[in-house]
Amino acid sequence: MKLHAVVIKCGVICLLLCSTVSFVGGVPVSPDQPGPYHIGSYRVLFFVLPYGVYHAVIRYPATSDGIRTPVDSSAAPYPCIVVANGLLGSESQITWIPKHLTSYGYVTLCFTPPRRLSFDTMQWATGFLAGFKTLQRQNERRFSPIYQMLDPETCGAIGLSMGGGGCVEATGATDSVIDASVALAPAGFPSVLDAAQNIMVPIQLQVGTVDRLVPPTSVLNLYTGYLSNMTTKEYMEISGGNHVGFIDEYYAAIAQRWNIDNPPSISVEEQHNISRKYFTAWFQYHLRGLDEYYTYIFGEDAQQDLQSGILADLRYNIP
Template sequence: MRRLWFLALLTVLLVIPQPAQAETASWDQPGPFSVVTEALDAGHTVFRPADLGGGRHPVIVWGNGTGAIPAVYAPLLRHLASHGFVVAAANTPNSGTGQDMLAGARTLVAENSRPGSKYYGRIDTAHVGATGHSQGGGGAIAAGADPLVTTTVPIEPGPLGSVPALHGPVFFLGGQFDTIVLPGLLVIPRYYAASHVPAVYGELAGATHFTPAGDGGGFRGAITAWFSYWLKRDAQARGVFFGPGCTLCADPAWSKVLRNTKALEV
């Protein structure tokens, strides 16, 4: 009798829909490309697919937090490169103006047109993203005002850069327990200032100001998905942020998700 009861319970459990995995899980995992890290020029370190064949690769420019260098974030930058992006990280520990970040993108654009360059004909110059952490997040906003930049992901951003000057979609990231760049005081107001472009705010539950260091922690998958949609038009990545089935919105790993009117229209 007890065995029959157990089998009946097992049958019920099998037919009850199980909770979905975190929506950014597939983007959280390494991509299909092996990665090379090397100097791009005197001011930038590049993280790129080892094999640049098979089409053109979108660019991501990176800005470090105050006092940091690309090595602090190398696992995250290698992760992005494994998904097919060419990542140009400014070597400077003071990237808040965004100019050093933009210089990396311009170097890659120039190399794309230079016969004999390993990047010749391999860079998707029409799809450039800007991201960075803390001061580098402010730098990403500053860089995002440039026509070269397609989309921006400020991670726990410092106060630099003009949000009204952004011309492309933006994904603001905050940490629930960040006591340096407080989300409610310093990040969410900047999200509300981006009413002229598609804007999303994601606040990672339990994250501190130092969570993005290393491999990006819980931010990694969402960052990768955002760039995969806006720089590669990956249809699967769209559902993470947009439409009625927005999976980021329902993921308990995120303590708050906001989408403005223009994001709801995507």
């Protein structure tokens, strides 16, 4: 009888431990915290006319961190997200975004366009759409690190500045495969505004209140004047955040010393934490259908951020 009782107790303990691990792995305390997955990575190139060669890094859930480490197939297939930086930027300056998303079980591709000094947002839009095709090809190649690990039917996009404008254009393109997108301080060129009117999938817009390069009024105009009320959309202003606060901390500090942007009243780390809480929850809710993330983008948690002043503005439309 004693042995039987011990076995039962051990079984109960194991079940509790398994449940705890599953809960922590599936839903961390807050989506601004790292997810449960290790990150593997490798570099790829893809060529698109008329622009040229795009350089990119693919990151995927792995059994350990590193270059071409074995994939973690425990929850495959994984949704995919394409990521892009802005004017003069490269993928190496915005790594915090794809790393964070990959830790949540997304295969990400972060690209650098051929012409970094360009005001043609279509170059970035083309990069997004070609990025998804590149991921699909990698998914079909037997010796690719992500062979048969991708869910090509579930796709997201996130971009900053010119990359944000390109993200909007790609999302509104007639041949778009994007199911949900996030634009960080997106450039508001006429082609971007035109494409925004075609968007019928969930899209979130983020901007800092002291952004000199893409002021909040520009992003709010995109939200109110061009995105349809027939689609799910969200607009949020990060109190004290600026434009360069959306890139990696090291490069943001350099840009700030050059007075490229208005000085922020919050740290880069704080801006990252706020931003990633919202874009991670956005993708978890809209790409994976995880209802527990509703609170972070539409519900009580989001309203608390607004009331406490973490956000200066928060508005959304759910048709």
